[in-house]
Amino acid sequence: MPFIPHTETDVADMLSAIGAPSFDSLFDEIPAELRCGPLAHVPQRLTEMEVARLMHGRAHQDRHGLSFIGAGAYEHHIPAAVWEITTRGEFYSAYTPYQAEASQGTLQLLYEFQSMMTALTGMDVSNASMYDGASALAESVLMAERSHKAGKRRVVVPRTLHPLYRKVLFALIDAQKIDIVEIPHDASGRTDIGAIEALEAGSFTCLVIPQPNFFGAFEDVDALTNLARAKGAMVIAVVNPVSLALLKPPGEWGATGADIVCGDGQPLGAPLASGGPYFGFLTAKQELVRQMPGRIVGRTVDLDGKPGFTLTLQAREQHIRRSKATSNICTNQGLLVTAATIHMTLLGAEGLARVATASMHGTAELLKLLSDIPGVSRVFDNGGFHETAIVLPRAVAPVLEALAAEYGILGGFDLSADYPELGNALLLCVTETKTHADLRHYAEALAAVLAR
Amino acid sequence: MPFIPHTETDVADMLSAIGAPSFDSLFDEIPAELRCGPLAHVPQRLTEMEVARLMHGRAHQDRHGLSFIGAGAYEHHIPAAVWEITTRGEFYSAYTPYQAEASQGTLQLLYEFQSMMTALTGMDVSNASMYDGASALAESVLMAERSHKAGKRRVVVPRTLHPLYRKVLFALIDAQKIDIVEIPHDASGRTDIGAIEALEAGSFTCLVIPQPNFFGAFEDVDALTNLARAKGAMVIAVVNPVSLALLKPPGEWGATGADIVCGDGQPLGAPLASGGPYFGFLTAKQELVRQMPGRIVGRTVDLDGKPGFTLTLQAREQHIRRSKATSNICTNQGLLVTAATIHMTLLGAEGLARVATASMHGTAELLKLLSDIPGVSRVFDNGGFHETAIVLPRAVAPVLEALAAEYGILGGFDLSADYPELGNALLLCVTETKTHADLRHYAEALAAVLAR
Amino acid sequence: MSEPLIFERSSPGRSAYAQRPAAAADFSAIPEALRRKTPPLMPEVSELQAVRHYTRLSKRNFSIDTHFYPLGSCTMKYNPRACNTLAMLPEFLARHPLAPMSHSQGFLACMYDLQEILKDVTGMAGVSLTPMAGAQGEFAGVAMIRAYHRARGDSARTEILVPDAAHGTNPATATMMGYTTREIPTNSEGDVDIEALRAAVGPHTAGIMLTNPSTLGVFERRIKQIAGIVHDAGGLLYYDGANLNAILGKVRPGDMGFDVIHMNLHKTFSTPHGGGGPGAGAVGVSQRMLPFMPIPIVGKATSPPPLAGEGQGGGASGEAASFRWLDERDLPQSIGRLSTFMGNAGVLIRAYIYARMLGRDGMQRVAEYATLNANYLMASLRDKGFDLAFPGRRASHEFIITLKRQKQQIELSATDVAKRLLDYGFHAPTVYFPLLVPECLLIEPTETEDKQTLDLFVDALVAIWAEARRDIKYVKGAPYTMPVRRLDDVRAARQLDIRYQPKP
Amino acid sequence: MSEPLIFERSSPGRSAYAQRPAAAADFSAIPEALRRKTPPLMPEVSELQAVRHYTRLSKRNFSIDTHFYPLGSCTMKYNPRACNTLAMLPEFLARHPLAPMSHSQGFLACMYDLQEILKDVTGMAGVSLTPMAGAQGEFAGVAMIRAYHRARGDSARTEILVPDAAHGTNPATATMMGYTTREIPTNSEGDVDIEALRAAVGPHTAGIMLTNPSTLGVFERRIKQIAGIVHDAGGLLYYDGANLNAILGKVRPGDMGFDVIHMNLHKTFSTPHGGGGPGAGAVGVSQRMLPFMPIPIVGKATSPPPLAGEGQGGGASGEAASFRWLDERDLPQSIGRLSTFMGNAGVLIRAYIYARMLGRDGMQRVAEYATLNANYLMASLRDKGFDLAFPGRRASHEFIITLKRQKQQIELSATDVAKRLLDYGFHAPTVYFPLLVPECLLIEPTETEDKQTLDLFVDALVAIWAEARRDIKYVKGAPYTMPVRRLDDVRAARQLDIRYQPKP
Ligand SMILES: Cc1ncc(COP(=O)(O)O)c(C=O)c1O
């Protein structure tokens, strides 16, 4: 009886206290015809030892590769302390801090998190997390629509935004009667500003600006922000939090700054781990605080006047406001925020700036090495953050297969399905985890594969 | 400056408070000619990310094998909870509980450990750990010599005791003018009782009895204990703690029970980990408590009469008794005891008995499978615990090499150097971690290797 | 002792040096106009300071690993440590979500197995693991309901029914899917008011969202009748699986007639709540809803996997892969993608490990012992004079006591009891939910707590009631032994202080 | 709240079922006469009960990760978490100590590197990593001294000299090696009394055991002179490396003239103290002592490794191994083997990782900042009116204050201050050691603590002194905020209760 503490005596005593003759009688309110038989497709139990062996085997099957894939999930060094502390029972197995007095650890940490995220993004307020970057974007769009009462419900989204973010956005706002206008990219891999200028003022509620964008390129965020303002639209920034250590924060974009900032917190301490759990972050200007989805922690005082922390502005949330809530989100990604807060504390602003720098330099170096290979060229001519696109002399997929099978290299993300206009394009990513030798190894392998 | 929290301002302020012009001046009492230059052979520092990559690579170099090696270190399932809790900072980074009031966690745990070890061994008192099994044996012998004032200082040690334990014993008591008499094994792989009977009464201080012995065989502990008593000698039991779930505890051996019990605690929650850290345990009869080496925890009360725990009988120890202490041991293996206490709690007596049973059955099964291979036979005809010896038709070493290189099997411990009289003998071990398929895999591999 | 903010431990120029790359930051690579001018206000501390601060903060929390946590509707049961240890194996942590299939077979095998297990447990025809929490599972479910009606060209259905006892996420989700919500009252026995339901359904009914057993802690006995009424009206039935723990292996939502369900794997499948999340809200569907499932889903690679493309990568090695991702090419009618990659993979691995350790019989035992504990605790409290909200009913895995009487007589509120319980070393039950029961405590002990703990909990409640009769002011001053006394929530909302700002 | 013994949470027949093999225990395989008749009294609890109990117990501890721990002579500095995480990689944990060389090259490479680093750091010609703690390192060292004299046929040397300030392990070790101990007094400046030393040495002198800087917190300035005196008498110099943290990269024992040394890697190399252990007491030796080193040692495999034999296995694959174990075949004069396998391997891996993260310059910084912190704290306390034991001296990484005056004036003892400090959130310094300084506090802040923490510690000591002047009884009643008040040690020793026995 794994995880059941009852002895036979306990069971007998308890049934008799209840006045129930048997376990079965406890289910006597369930109509007999509904009761199910044994679960034929659930295997018999394994002991922890057996399941450990199974999982070690499965883990081993996921072969390791030297990875240059980015595309929304980034391999960074995570200090050992981050997860050793995050998985302490008191963080790991705690519930949502509704009973504030018994949850000051989590609450203070969340307050510190909110402080760091507002600082990083240059905004006034932060919530305590969304599910992930893509869903945070969808919630940001809904938030913008809520706070922008007048006019047509329309959001302008550049094609330089991650294609999977666009798909998630479509799925999550689908029922809300919001138009989505996609803006093409220009030859430099940036949003085609002209296409936005062509839109009528007042004809859209908000503009989404990814920085860096999906190609790793830097958007002209000041111009875009000012343009959106001029058209009467709000600005939603989608940012990589590590890049913000070097980049102007969205709060300072253009004349006014962005209104809402969101993104995926994965680069702040979440392992790649097949895509999750990560967390979405969402910060905004002060005046939007009551439109924010998700939990918010505030500092207050106790009966003795001593400072303490508690969930606040709960009247926005589903458990109070129900069908009029700012979102249906309830369980969020708390544990990942715990990790991120410790991660940011250990790295600090300078540490994050160094990570960003090393990643950028590595990407530039790899780009140079690869574009020296005959037939390989860069797709765009400008520099960017820690991703960049190259074009190969032949179809990408078989090249990636050969790199993986023969060299143990996961060469990047094949752009050809999402951006057929770019040809045999491949998106690659270098973070601070890669050495010069790794980059040379990739270049040599690619040269060899292409040479035959 | 890894792990240094000082800012430049701090340093300036602190030096000025001290009244020292520079770091260098802090070392002005060290004669200048003694000061060393840069440490030329210490490499430049690595960041945690770099060292992590290095260590992952090194770990990977230690290739994994399906192991049937025992010989003093046993592969058992360790519940995940054991090390997740043991490595919590409060256990991991705490000091020896000299300040009892700030160390009740460690102290209560040690009291629980002592309780479990006395129960398992059937003795009255336990200390809070020795370094490992072999050194615990040496300390047991010294303890017996101390408490057995009269007569010749001589210890009788069977050759069925682990050869490495014998070596450690020699090294550790070498300066004590204690004779060591080795007793051969008989054809059944047990201590030759006749050889002990032949010793004169009063001619030795103590007899060491390993149970199970190095070959996995069961010694006739009752007869040996009674014989030692009859000869006026004390009895030191060297036991495998897991086996005690099934075996008569040393406290019940013969008419009187053993006097001192020791062994290696590794099978209780310590990973193989290249041989350490493990821990030695040591329990004894009540009257020997003041002769025990090592720390002991006692229950007492505080100023309010509330129960609490503290180190006790410290007057035996080196920090009080100095050159007259019962041992020089200071730092022990506390963290491993933490793990063992949690491990024993999770397994319980029934769990340990099941582990012991599964290991014994597996060993018997493997022995049967292997001795069906032409040319392979068992060395001894009796059953035993979870180790047993087989004899191969040719030299052991090259067979082991072939098994490891071609089948990833670590086939056991080559007995030929320590026990040349047994021929091409190989000691193998099966624990509960091995499946029937594993055993068949070994049998098939060995058959194939021997067939060519 | 209070713990300062990490910012208050910060000193300019300090760092956890081992953690940052050796080369200094270089802003010059960033175009001047895009460069950050002032560093963000983040702590500058040593590694020890960080470790000590967050370790100390953790000690200011209650948690399953340290306290009994009888939070109704939340299923705070033991989170096996093996699930964490094994989910954190280096290879699992290292796998990129877009890694090729050749490098993903171990992970995919786990996900495939989990889908199969959940199908069997719920009696549904298909399962998608991608939703990232219960509420997103609800979103997916209602989106599928909408997609189903749309696919049939039925655009008249604009309303979702929910019982008044429903969790807030139910109506909130309906709104996100563009539906209006209509509440169905509960009768005095805790069941759905069937007449009210009959009156409410019609051609405008898209579906109903039900929890069974409900958040009132009772099993809806006429579920088949309800299903008939809704189905006859052309609506669909949505099952909120938050309470699945109560019926695991006993009765299956699919057999009750539900069309779509979500499961809170962080409840029933015991993945940790993590101080607020992450969760996982896998959805299950009946046969007719299969085409609408959210992607990606793990399928068997009967055909060779598609070549590396968008979405979850493609096979990169020549070797035959057994599993592959199904995406929009396989399910063109899918409601789409709910997360960038495939949801909370690490949570799903934990749930999978837990499911394998429970096994077939263990699933049933979960329901049995959870129900035993709830009914025992309910009987014990009733015997001590506490009022049950539904005294005539069996408890499911949870039950409600109401302090309406105590509130009237001696001003003792549910909050007072909740706060004072903390001093007794127990986390409070869920209070003031469901909304329809005044001064309620929704109590869910779960199957992993032992009888002794339940008995001590009863003793504590009895003691608090006695204290309150003696000195209600004392109880209203609770807690006394936590890091802080009772906090001023009103001030928190009025004088909003939600980030650190250094004193000027 | 107190935490019951785990035995008090036990119920017959309960178990953490996931942890035990499915097949029942079978006693029948054991010969009747050898069978256990009654099961040992061990707890029977669920997995949650065990996890909760030990998690709660852990919270009743001070530790580096939660508190400042200025324990003189113990070097309680930050234990980097990476050392733990990386030492616990599955492959390292799985390696059997007798695995063949083909399966051991990663581990051996680490050990080889560590030997080389420690040689350089100490200025010694050879290092053996096998001793399992400082005291075993001392044992190995004195055994080598004995072996050296023996090898020269010099059997007259029966005495080991130790300063009166020496740690208890020094004389205890000398005894274990069959030597008698003679104490050398300390002069008023904290240095060895050279005249007394001169008087003590002779042909009976096997050697002297010294700590430098000494446990009095000062550097022995005339160490070369001392070395000369002892060497001239034919004795050897043993260095107790417990205080190596103070001089890392600044001055090397080898250069001071020592013949044998031990290092406490759990101090200077920051492996965790684990509530009492494990440690690692690597030994270093000068050229002439090389043949006597304890085995095993890692060597380069210039020749192919010996075939699988006794001891640490042998090469099992055809592939060229770079490293191999050196054993008695390589060092026939070795003092032998001190542990079953090779000592506390996992501790050594942690020390290695730490050493690599420090690097060449980091080593020096350790000494510099440890010394800075100690001298700053010493100056601060002196300025607040505390009495230094050696006011004229530089502190090394630690220093002593004496409460002799406070004891005489207001009965304030070192114990009182130690206990009251706990209420202020600080672990006590080492008290009553070294024995020669009355009412002493030996204070070692280590390099990993920040200035703010040191300042708060000074404030606490000042506050306690003030409290004591106001109300000495109050201070003598401390601590007040720990899980227990001051414990009755006398009763503990008199009414010995050292294991749980159920009430009959
Ligand atoms: C009945 C019920 N439904 C839905 C939810 C929402 O699930 P989640 O918090 O995982 O989004 C909960 C969570 O508490 C619940 O109790």
Ligand SMILES: Cc1ncc(COP(=O)(O)O)c(C=O)c1O
């Ligand atoms: C000066 C000194 N020497 C020796 C030792 C003994 O070392 P260990 O405890 O590692 O055996 C210590 C330990 O505290 C010490 O401080």
